Amino acid sequence: MATSPTPAAERENYLNTEYGIRSWLLTTDHKRIALLYLLLITFFFFIGGFFALLIRLELLTPAGDLVQADTYNKLFTMHGQVMVFFFLIPAIPAVLGNFLIPIMIGAKDLAFPRINLFSWYLLVIGGLLMMYTILTGGADTGWTFYPPFSTAFAKSQVVTAALAIFVAGFSSILTGLNFIVTIHRMRAPGMTWSRLPLFVWANYATSIIQVLGTPVLAITLMLVALDRLFAFGIFDPQRGGDPLLFQHLFWFYSHPAVYIMILPGMGVVSEVVSCFSRKRIFGYKFMALALIAIAVLGFLVWAHHMFVAGISLYAALVFSLLSYLVAVPSAIKVFNWTATMYKGSISYATPMLYAFGFIGLFTMGGLTGLFLAALGVDVHVTDTYFVIAHFHYIMVGGMVMAYIGGLHFWWPKISGRMYPEAWGKLAALIIFVGFNLTFFPQFVLGYLGMPRRYWQYSPEFQVLNVLSTAGATILAVGYVLPMVYFLWSMRYGKVADENPWGAAGLEWMTASPPPTFNFDETPVVTWEAYDYANLKEVPVEP
Amino acid sequence: MFQTFPLWPERASTTAGGVDALFIFLLTLCGLMAIMIFIMILVFAAKYRRSRGREAEQIEGSNALELTWSGVPLVIFMGIFVWGAAIYFKERTPPQDSAEIYTVAKQWMWKFQHMEGQREINELHVPIGRDVKMIMTSQDVIHSFYVPAFRIKQDVLPGRYTVAWFRATKAGRYHLFCAEYCGTSHSGMIGDVVVMQPAQYEQWLSGGPAAPLAQTGKQLFLSLGCSTCHRFDVQGRGPNLMNAYNRPVLLDDGRTITADENYLRESILTPAVKVVSGFKPIMPIFQGIISEEQLNALVAYIKSLNQSPEGTAGTRNTPTGSPTGQPQMMQVQ
Numbered sequence: 001m002a003t004s005p006t007p008a009a010e011r012e013n014y015l016n017t018e019y020g021i022r023s024w025l026l027t028t029d030h031k032r033i034a035l036l037y038l039l040l041i042t043f044f045f046f047i048g049g050f051f052a053l054l055i056r057l058e059l060l061t062p063a064g065d066l067v068q069a070d071t072y073n074k075l076f077t078m079h080g081q082v083m084v085f086f087f088l089i090p091a092i093p094a095v096l097g098n099f100l101i102p103i104m105i106g107a108k109d110l111a112f113p114r115i116n117l118f119s120w121y122l123l124v125i126g127g128l129l130m131m132y133t134i135l136t137g138g139a140d141t142g143w144t145f146y147p148p149f150s151t152a153f154a155k156s157q158v159v160t161a162a163l164a165i166f167v168a169g170f171s172s173i174l175t176g177l178n179f180i181v182t183i184h185r186m187r188a189p190g191m192t193w194s195r196l197p198l199f200v201w202a203n204y205a206t207s208i209i210q211v212l213g214t215p216v217l218a219i220t221l222m223l224v225a226l227d228r229l230f231a232f233g234i235f236d237p238q239r240g241g242d243p244l245l246f247q248h249l250f251w252f253y254s255h256p257a258v259y260i261m262i263l264p265g266m267g268v269v270s271e272v273v274s275c276f277s278r279k280r281i282f283g284y285k286f287m288a289l290a291l292i293a294i295a296v297l298g299f300l301v302w303a304h305h306m307f308v309a310g311i312s313l314y315a316a317l318v319f320s321l322l323s324y325l326v327a328v329p330s331a332i333k334v335f336n337w338t339a340t341m342y343k344g345s346i347s348y349a350t351p352m353l354y355a356f357g358f359i360g361l362f363t364m365g366g367l368t369g370l371f372l373a374a375l376g377v378d379v380h381v382t383d384t385y386f387v388i389a390h391f392h393y394i395m396v397g398g399m400v401m402a403y404i405g406g407l408h409f410w411w412p413k414i415s416g417r418m419y420p421e422a423w424g425k426l427a428a429l430i431i432f433v434g435f436n437l438t439f440f441p442q443f444v445l446g447y448l449g450m451p452r453r454y455w456q457y458s459p460e461f462q463v464l465n466v467l468s469t470a471g472a473t474i475l476a477v478g479y480v481l482p483m484v485y486f487l488w489s490m491r492y493g494k495v496a497d498e499n500p501w502g503a504a505g506l507e508w509m510t511a512s513p514p515p516t517f518n519f520d521e522t523p524v525v526t527w528e529a530y531d532y533a534n535l536k537e538v539p540v541e542p
Numbered sequence: 543m544f545q546t547f548p549l550w551p552e553r554a555s556t557t558a559g560g561v562d563a564l565f566i567f568l569l570t571l572c573g574l575m576a577i578m579i580f581i582m583i584l585v586f587a588a589k590y591r592r593s594r595g596r597e598a599e600q601i602e603g604s605n606a607l608e609l610t611w612s613g614v615p616l617v618i619f620m621g622i623f624v625w626g627a628a629i630y631f632k633e634r635t636p637p638q639d640s641a642e643i644y645t646v647a648k649q650w651m652w653k654f655q656h657m658e659g660q661r662e663i664n665e666l667h668v669p670i671g672r673d674v675k676m677i678m679t680s681q682d683v684i685h686s687f688y689v690p691a692f693r694i695k696q697d698v699l700p701g702r703y704t705v706a707w708f709r710a711t712k713a714g715r716y717h718l719f720c721a722e723y724c725g726t727s728h729s730g731m732i733g734d735v736v737v738m739q740p741a742q743y744e745q746w747l748s749g750g751p752a753a754p755l756a757q758t759g760k761q762l763f764l765s766l767g768c769s770t771c772h773r774f775d776v777q778g779r780g781p782n783l784m785n786a787y788n789r790p791v792l793l794d795d796g797r798t799i800t801a802d803e804n805y806l807r808e809s810i811l812t813p814a815v816k817v818v819s820g821f822k823p824i825m826p827i828f829q830g831i832i833s834e835e836q837l838n839a840l841v842a843y844i845k846s847l848n849q850s851p852e853g854t855a856g857t858r859n860t861p862t863g864s865p866t867g868q869p870q871m872m873q874v875q
Binding site for chain 2: 064069070073140142144146148149152153154237238240243244277278279280282283284285286307308309310313316317320321324325327328329331332334335336338339341342343344345346347348356359360363364367368370371373374375376377378379380382383384444447448449451452453454455456457458460463464532533
């Protein structure tokens with residue numbers, strides 16, 4: 001196949017301005033750093049995915065026969081830790097956010113470009129520690145590190161795993177800090193708060209959580225390490241400590257962390273739905289407010305992970321009530337996306353298919369959250385596969401769909417090339433089908449009572465587990481496809497012009513790929529966000 | 543087919559029906575909500591598909607709609623909250639006269655001590671129609687007592703008692719799972735709850751040679767030397783434990799607390815933490831000296847010393863008999 005003419009021949013951009021490994025490893029260009037993150041987290045996504053596949057293969061039969069019990073325990077631990085801390089949390093903010101936020105607000109770069117590069121190196125160091133942990137046997141505490149198992153009983157690499165996450169956490173804190181300062185101080189003239197794309201609002205809300213929540217995780221993990229190495233006894237009842245204290249501290253971060261993972265995805269979907277409906281997002285102000293409301297309320301619901309843990313009856317009532325409050329802004333978002341499509345001009349390009357998938361699967365994940373917040377039901381389904389299915393609908397069905405959809409949407413901007421549309425649609429379909437087949441049976445398994453983290457299980461659960469494993473293999477194919485054709489498109493894809501979707505937003509008003517400082521001259525914004533009324537109509541999709 | 547591929551768990555306790563009712567309500571409600579949203583998306587996607595000559599109609603939004611779709615869900619959510627809370631409240635409040643079973647969880651087994659003295663591992667026999675209160679602790683890490691057919695689950699923690707209760711309604715053998723990850727053989731920390739007809743259960747009870755738990759506790763109370771200070775006749779150097787259980791206690795730091803199971807437990811293991819007002823912290827520490835099972839026996843014995851007629855949860859289990867119901871559960875053998 002003939003190589004398409006390179007867009008780089010025409011003008012200098014951030015990709016062709018300098019070559020060589022040094023120009024990448026020492027770059028302070030937010031767009032290049034975004035690509036460094038992309039490489040890093042894609043690597044960890046496939047590591048974590050590999051563990052997931054082994055888990056699903058083990059669960060094909062009721063007996064523990066593929067791997068040993070300890071190995072299985074390490075597989076789900078490493079799967080969780082890698083996916084949460086080295087893929088989901090950095091994914092949209094550190095890749096798409098890094099690339100897009102400065103461009104979307106009309107800035108040349110983030111406020112602290114060198115801190116931005118430092119954040120990436122912190123994630124690399126954390127990642128190396130995580131790889132060291134994995135290669136020296138791994139940890140087997142579950143990603144949740146519950147003591148006293150993690151502090152006094154586990155015979156695995158608990159401290160290095162905790163250290164890996166501790167270091168990665170600082171990457172997250174610094175990225176959040178960078179975004180907050182950038183969004184406050186670096187907006188182009190005329191880019192008021194009420195004109196910010198919702199993707200920027202979403203990352204702003206996310207950054208607040210990263211900055212306020214992550215230090216608590218760091219403290220907690222440090223206490224676990226001190227307990228384990230020096231028997232401080234903070235969480236050890238034998239020494240007057242309290243294991244429930246750990247759970248409070250851990251979930252104080254780790255529940256908001258769920259919103260770190262999903263809010264940026266909501267931002268992506270807002271951009272995509274608006275673009276492919278060619279409409280201003282319905283209820284812009286409520287959408288922005290809902291993001292902030294989720295970020296704030298998200299800090300007040302942590303103990304809903306602990307309804308059977310031994311907290312007081314009245315504490316449980318309060319946390320159940322607050323959990324229902326945080327469901328309201330999530331509902332607002334789903335309704336507004338749907339309303340945005342009303343009387344739109346809708347095309348079914350690949351990013352839009354992912355947005356459809358996101359809305360559907362996030363709705364399922366959100367609605368099953370109502371089950372879990374209901375105290376009486378939670379007692380039965382907590383710590384079962386119902387919970388596994390619920391949070392995978394949010395994390396994988398929601399967040400990963402949004403991330404991959406976002407990659408497709410902004411790929412022409414990032415690479416200057418189009419991905420192959422037909423393959424894109426096929427992969428989206430495969431992922432949607434594979435995902436549902438993997439995780440829907442787990443809702444049923446959970447209500448039947450199959451506990452999570454079980455290496456072997458009772459034979460009556462087998463049929464549903466086989467369905468789930470079959471789904472996981474389909475899902476795996478769906479995830480490999482985009483990686484292949486994205487790589488392919490970098491050389492052979494159709495050259496993209498600056499605005500292939502006819503989308504609103506400053507990022508579509510500069511070249512694809514953008515020049516190093518994003519704009520030749522600082523834009524002056526005189527229009528509202530999602531100004532589709534005044535954009536020329538794009539051709540009908542073939 | 544459905545033998546090997548069930549789609550609904552068995553219902554074998556008084557709690558299960560209520561949980562299922564709310565679950566089915568939520569399935570219906572959320573199913574309708576999801577279908578409504580999916581249909582809207584599909585209809586919009588089809589009806590407003592991009593076509594030549596038609597442009598999108600720009601709509602800013604609608605405050606009325608926003609308030610509706612925040613307000614209506616909020617009201618519905620509050621309803622679900624109250625319903626869920628009502629079930630939970632009942633689940634967390636054991637009836638006053640429940641039969642008590644002490645449970646010690648450890649890596650990776652369940653140990654049960656019946657008041658009548660029977661001890662079991664990974665198998666729990668209970669009768670139909672009787673409120674059973676599980677008083678549970680762990681010897682090592684956190685475990686969780688989970689019986690899907692009863693729809694109950696409660697984490698079991700080291701260093702304290704947690705409580706769960708149920709009333710079985712259907713004879714049979716049901717899964718008992720550990721639901722909190724606890725290490726290598728977590729998935730092997732399973733057992734059976736055997737629910738029996740009351741008559742069969744009596745038969746099962748009479749099968750063992752064991753002494754009642756409170757009596758075992760009494761022997762420990764004597765052999766460990768507790769009785770030298772905790773005297774019942776004259777004021778000893780420790781508080782008189784007669785009728786002490788579930789009563790308010792004034793501590794030497796001025797606080798008043800209830801002498802519940804967790805307080806008794808703590809005061810045996812680490813007596814100096816909460817000393818009763820007027821006494822000196824002279825009692826030796828028993829942490830690491832006695833086993834969890836011995837501790838349970840001691841607690842059961844101290845609870846059996848409550849003989850007052852107004853009655854507390856301990857009354858039903860006094861070795862000297864009880865004024866109400868099923869005396870065979872309380873008999874001294």
